[in-house]
Structures are given as C-alpha cells and as structure tokens.
Amino acid sequence: MTTTLDDTATTDGTATVGTSAADIEFHYDFGNDFYALWLDETLSYSAAVWDGIDPAEPDTTSLPRAQRAKLDLHLDLAGAAPGAGLRLLDVGCGWGGLLARAVGTGRAAEATGLTLSRAQQAHVRSLGLPGVDVRLESWDGHRPERPYDGIVSVGAFEHFATADLDAAARLAAYRAYFERCHGWLRPGARMSLQTIAYDGVLGGDGPVGAFVAAEIFPGAVLPRLGEIVLASDPYFAVVLVRASAEDYARTLGAWSARLLRARAEAERLVGPDGYRRYRRYLRACEVTFLRGAATLYRIGFRRRDEPLRPAA
Known part of the structure; x- marks a missing residue:
C-alpha cells in the first residue's frame, strides 16, 4: 500500500512531516534533570568524535572533550570557522550545545535553533546566549527572514520520516x-548532517528495533545512505562522508556507565521502570552499532548554485 506524507501539527500550529511533536516530547521531555545525569556538560545527545582520546581516560573528562570535538567538526563542515561570525541554523538543536559552542567561539554571530521539545527550548533560553534565537518549530514550518551562511543538523534526520511511509514517500x-535547506542558504554555503542509518540490516525489524520504536523513539525511522544521496543530489554536492559506528558505540557505553553510577538519583527522578528502560535502551543500541546493524554518518555538503534538473 502506498502511504502519503504525514503532516502533523506542531505545538506552534505549523505542520510537520515526520515524527510528531507529541512523539518528540514523549522522549525529549522526560526531564532535563534526568538527561543531565548521564550526558556530558554540553548536554550533547548524539555520538561524539573520539579520535585521539585514550580509552583509559575517565568519561568525566573524555566525554566532554569528545563531544566538543564533534561540535567543532560540524561547525567546520558548515563553514563556521572560529571568528567567522556567520549566520547559522541548527535544525534539531537539542539543549543548545552546538549553539553555545558556535557563538562562544565567534563562529556564529547569529544562530537560530529549531526544536519540537518545549523542555529543550526552555533550557536553551535559560542560557541567555547572545545572538541566539531558539524556536519551537519544525523544519518545514521554518520561514527565515534572510538567508543563512551555514546549516547544521545533528541527530534530527532520523525523525524526518516515519516508519509507516513506503520507500518513495520517505x-x-x-x-x-534538502530542497528547503537549499532555499535557506546563500550561494556557495555549506551544510553539515549527522545521522544514524541502517547498514547491515534492511530495516528495524527484530526485538531491538521493536523495543526502541515502542518504548523510546515512537514514530522515528532510520534512513539508508543511498536515500540521503538521492535526496540531496539535486541541491547539494557531497564534500565529505564519514562513517563511524565505533564512535556511537563508545558514546553509548559512556552514557550507560554514567547512568549506572547515577542510578539512585535517576530512579528518584523517573522511577525504577524509567531507569531500567533507559539502561536497556542504551545497552541495546550499543550492541546494534557493535554488530554493524546500524552505523553513523557525518556528511558535509556544498550548496549547488542551481538545482540539477532532469533532462527533458
């Protein structure tokens, strides 16, 4: 059966394609204090970059260093060099770690973050970051006043389609x-994307996939690299592709260890069932990356001056 795109109303009344605002809040509004127990101080909830970091270094210092390396990599790919002072968009900004890094290092003079989580929006606003505007808004509802110099999206692409869509609709x-991003960017601008993707399996069938879909990320579906390339090619040239399942496995291992150490406080915040659910989730996902069922892609893009059009 062919399905159509699911346009779901967000909390600000705009329509969104992909995971609904309610499903996003099911996960991300579980509590900022809970996530702060086991994420690093930047509250980065995506795979870090572990290059050159000794596995024996304690996660209290290694995880923040690896997460900042990830943030810097994506800012570099988006053309936001230190001191560049660009106008930047972060699609799926989370708790604002990349926004803070961008304005704090002078890479961005203005930065806009999009999220569907009210808890995340409130947290970013509480930081009082100069030049930063965080909006409770979906990417397809976003209407910027003027073009951006760069776009970054880390860990949001997995929510841009839903499991009930067939291949053509996804x-x-x-x-x-990608068409919308092309329209938002100035000529010659760069863009960066980080996403989990299927690799050694064709889809999310099996007990791990069913558990994550039902208990952790309802409505989300992972892409494949071929889909990303086909979707982006009319609008962007790919300048870098980096695959690293190991980075995500090591990040998940660090998160799991930190959550285990914080068990008493975690159970106080979310209850024993909530604690067990997240421990199971983190360990199951770690195994998924270790066995190659899924991988992590970091992709750098350059905007095409004119979209490629099929020959008549």
Missing part, C-alpha cells in the same frame, strides 16, 4: 528537507 520527505 525519499520525498528527505528531498523536501
């Missing part, structure tokens, strides 16, 4: 995202 959703 590709259409991804292509709509």
Whole structure:
C-alpha cells in the first residue's frame, strides 16, 4: 500500500512531516534533570568524535572533550570557522550545545535553533546566549527572514520520516528537507548532517528495533545512505562522508556507565521502570552499532548554485 506524507501539527500550529511533536516530547521531555545525569556538560545527545582520546581516560573528562570535538567538526563542515561570525541554523538543536559552542567561539554571530521539545527550548533560553534565537518549530514550518551562511543538523534526520511511509514517500520527505535547506542558504554555503542509518540490516525489524520504536523513539525511522544521496543530489554536492559506528558505540557505553553510577538519583527522578528502560535502551543500541546493524554518518555538503534538473 502506498502511504502519503504525514503532516502533523506542531505545538506552534505549523505542520510537520515526520515524527510528531507529541512523539518528540514523549522522549525529549522526560526531564532535563534526568538527561543531565548521564550526558556530558554540553548536554550533547548524539555520538561524539573520539579520535585521539585514550580509552583509559575517565568519561568525566573524555566525554566532554569528545563531544566538543564533534561540535567543532560540524561547525567546520558548515563553514563556521572560529571568528567567522556567520549566520547559522541548527535544525534539531537539542539543549543548545552546538549553539553555545558556535557563538562562544565567534563562529556564529547569529544562530537560530529549531526544536519540537518545549523542555529543550526552555533550557536553551535559560542560557541567555547572545545572538541566539531558539524556536519551537519544525523544519518545514521554518520561514527565515534572510538567508543563512551555514546549516547544521545533528541527530534530527532520523525523525524526518516515519516508519509507516513506503520507500518513495520517505525519499520525498528527505528531498523536501534538502530542497528547503537549499532555499535557506546563500550561494556557495555549506551544510553539515549527522545521522544514524541502517547498514547491515534492511530495516528495524527484530526485538531491538521493536523495543526502541515502542518504548523510546515512537514514530522515528532510520534512513539508508543511498536515500540521503538521492535526496540531496539535486541541491547539494557531497564534500565529505564519514562513517563511524565505533564512535556511537563508545558514546553509548559512556552514557550507560554514567547512568549506572547515577542510578539512585535517576530512579528518584523517573522511577525504577524509567531507569531500567533507559539502561536497556542504551545497552541495546550499543550492541546494534557493535554488530554493524546500524552505523553513523557525518556528511558535509556544498550548496549547488542551481538545482540539477532532469533532462527533458
């Protein structure tokens, strides 16, 4: 059966394609204090970059260093060099770690973050970051006043389509995202993307996939690299592709260890069942990356001056 794109109303009344605002809040509004127990101080909830970091270094210092390396990599790929003072968009900004890094290092003079989580929006606003505007808004509802110099999206692409869409509808959703980004960017601008993707399996079937879909990320679906390339090619040239399942496995291991150490406080905040659910989730995902069922892609893009059009 062919399915159509699911346009779901967000909390600000705009329509969104992909995971609904309610499903986003099911996960991300579990409590800022809970996530702060086991994420690093930047509250980065995506795979870090572990290059050159000794496995024997304690996660209290290694995880923040690895997460800042990830943030810097994506800012570099988006053309936001230190001191560049760009106008930047962060699609799926989370708790604002990249926004803070961007304005704090002078890479961005103005930065806009998009999130569907009210808890995340409130946290970013509480930071009082100069030049930063965080909006409770979906990417397809975003209407910037003027072009951006760069775009970064880390860990949001997995929510841009839903599991009930067939292959053609998923590709259409991804292509709509890249088309919109092309329109938001100035000529010659750069863009960066980080996403989990299927690798050694064709889909999310099996007990791990079913558990994550039902208990952790309802409505989300992972892309494949071929879908990303097909969807982006009319609008962007790919300048870098980096695959690293190991980075995500090591990040998940660090998160799991930190959550284990904080068990008493975690159970106080979310109850024993909530604690067990997240420990199971982190360990199951770690195994998924270690066995190669999923991988992590970091992709750098350069905006095409004119979209490629099929030959008549």
